[in-house]
Amino acid sequence: MKDLISISDLSRDEVEAILERDDSFVEVSEREIKKVPALRGKTVVTLFYESSTRTSSSFELAAKRLSADVVSVKASGSAVDKGESLKDTVETLSAYGPAAIVLRHPSAGAARLLSQWVDASVINAGDGMSQHPSQALLDVYTLRSRVGSLEGLKIWIVGDVLHSRVARSNIQAFGLMGAEVTVAGPPTLIPLDVEELGCRVEYSLDGMEEADVVYLLRMQNERMEGNFVPSLREYARLFQLNEQRLGPRQLVMHPGPVNRGVEIAPSVIDCEQSLIADQVAAGLVVRMAIFYELLVGGDTVRTGPEPVPTIGEPA
Ligand code: CP
Numbered sequence: 001m002k003d004l005i006s007i008s009d010l011s012r013d014e015v016e017a018i019l020e021r022d023d024s025f026v027e028v029s030e031r032e033i034k035k036v037p038a039l040r041g042k043t044v045v046t047l048f049y050e051s052s053t054r055t056s057s058s059f060e061l062a063a064k065r066l067s068a069d070v071v072s073v074k075a076s077g078s079a080v081d082k083g084e085s086l087k088d089t090v091e092t093l094s095a096y097g098p099a100a101i102v103l104r105h106p107s108a109g110a111a112r113l114l115s116q117w118v119d120a121s122v123i124n125a126g127d128g129m130s131q132h133p134s135q136a137l138l139d140v141y142t143l144r145s146r147v148g149s150l151e152g153l154k155i156w157i158v159g160d161v162l163h164s165r166v167a168r169s170n171i172q173a174f175g176l177m178g179a180e181v182t183v184a185g186p187p188t189l190i191p192l193d194v195e196e197l198g199c200r201v202e203y204s205l206d207g208m209e210e211a212d213v214v215y216l217l218r219m220q221n222e223r224m225e226g227n228f229v230p231s232l233r234e235y236a237r238l239f240q241l242n243e244q245r246l247g248p249r250q251l252v253m254h255p256g257p258v259n260r261g262v263e264i265a266p267s268v269i270d271c272e273q274s275l276i277a278d279q280v281a282a283g284l285v286v287r288m289a290i291f292y293e294l295l296v297g298g299d300t301v302r303t304g305p306e307p308v309p310t311i312g313e314p315a
Contacts (some may be wrong), residue, residue: 002115004123004133004290005124005131007131007136007172012243014295018286018289018293022286022289028288029065031264033300035065036066039067043069043071043098044063044095045098046059046102049091049103052125054255054257055135056125056281057150059134061284063100063141071096073093080093100266101121102125103123103125104126109130110127111124111233112127113178123290126165129168130165132169132227134290140174141282144177146275148171149173150179151177152178153214154182154251155179155181155182155213155215156211157183157184158160158208158216160217160218160228160257161193162189163223163224164217164220166255168197175198182200183199183200184202184208186231186235187203188228212250213252217254217263219257219263232262241264242265246271252273252274255279
């Protein structure tokens with residue numbers, strides 16, 4: 001695998017290969033010296049045209065923990081402000097000879113386009129409303145760590161599905177791993193034909209008692225033109241996950257950032273059934289595994305007696 005652009009490009013075996021590596025990087029993350037030499041001598045560029053806290057920081061730290069040299073560029077404050085195009089910016093950064101470019105961009109398809117321009121591995125860190133594959137992989141890893149297998153698991157994805165790249169990636173990834181996915185929200189926030197991604201649709205939370213996992217999405221106001229709900233208060237009345245709606249055996253997930261008191265009640269964010277902090281922690285190890293898979297990879301490592309035999313020594 002050279003690039004990570006979309007979950008739809010991956011087979012279940014390829015997802016499993018990344019997940020198998022994750023435990024090795026959990027072990028590295030628990031060491032006193034949390035750094036290994038796997039990417040020593042390689043350069044990773046992170047290029048973010050949209051705001052990010054979790055994805056940008058975890059990709060940067062993952063690359064550093066693997067001993068890569070990291071160049072982090074945010075569009076705001078860079079030559080992009082002066083009108084430089086994506087292609088020209090990438091050509092400039094390519095002068096450093098990156099092994100990988102991590103791109104977040106507001107346009108769907110930007111990462112795929114970039115992969116046609118450069119020899120480096122391209123990792124899609126979110127392209128418009130299209131895909132956020134590393135989020136989906138870390139969510140699968142988080143859930144597997146808690147419940148063992150996603151086979152037959154009932155997962156409800158609730159909220160602004162229309163504007164959500166996380167929803168699109170996760171419907172595909174959860175489905176690939178055997179889960180039964182339902183999306184729920186007001187009709188204005190559910191895309192037409194979303195069932196084609198492999199999910200069922202509900203326009204209310206009636207029936208959500210069946211869910212093993214409730215995965216919440218925030219309102220993506222930055223992608224909205226006009227009003228999609230009468231008011232946030234009305235939306236919260238009908239769709240907020242609060243203590244009354246949360247069943248005793250249900251797990252709660254959210255990709256972040258959360259809007260407390262809108263899609264999720266503050267008490268639910270921090271309750272014992274919440275995996276939200278686990279998702280953030282998983283972001284680091286899963287992104288280390290993604291770098292390893294793309295930049296080192298290879299079947300001999302994947303199938304050997306030790307999952308990642310070359311990362312054992314401290315850097
Ligand atoms: N989940 C996610 O993509 O968060 P950031 O926007 O903070 O990266």
